[in-house]
């Protein structure tokens with residue numbers, strides 16, 4: 001009787017262990033995918049169209065508006081605000097910066113164009129149509145990229161922070177730190193606000209990051225490696241994102257690149 005009871009108990013234990021092992025095996029893939037959920041999704045891109053780009057333009061800011069392309073360029077003595085025809089690349093208007101300034105990002109809000117300088121702690125405000133300078137403002141830290149969310153100017157400075165400036169006072173009202181699963185994301189350069197996200201490219205990297213403007217979390221990355229392989233110098237990095245909101249077209253280019261690419265994100 002005792003032996004039979006023990007056998008019965010052993011069978012019960014074996015069945016229980018078998019059940020647990022089965023559950024473990026079934027659950028294992030779900031556990032692994034749960035771990036992977038914390039990794040930032042990476043998407044590719046498909047080139048829809050190519051347009052000419054001035055190979056001497058050290059692109060630091062790119063905006064699409066009014067059916068045209070606005071570009072801010074860098075390098076002392078070569079920095080300018082430029083209006084371009086997208087299809088032909090023809091230079092339609094140009095405003096040179098004083099040779100002591102190294103031009104950086106640009107953005108257009110209302111009837112104004114805003115342009116940063118790199119290390120001179122100054123930003124310029126121009127009339128959108130005439131390119132006449134109407135104001136300047138103090139910029140603490142370095143100036144890298146700039147965009148806006150309709151309410152604030154959003155500025156990158158080479159650090160992992162994005163600063164939000166009041167449009168009227170042009171002073172900082174808040175900042176967010178950009179981070180992904182590896183920690184703080186530094187060297188965020190040219191910016192574009194697209195459908196509620198801040199898109200940025202990272203200096204010396206061939207990808208875009210899409211940033212949640214509330215939390216600073218990188219929602220996804222877009223791999224653009226292979227877009228421009230014919231690089232004469234290390235300076236020829238991806239740096240330029242422009243969004244044609246009316247036609248939902250996304251353009252990217254880089255410093256001294258010969259082409260502007262219209263791309264679509266591929267899942």
Ligand SMILES: [Ca+2]
Nearest residue numbers: 062191192241
């Ligand atoms: Ca831009």
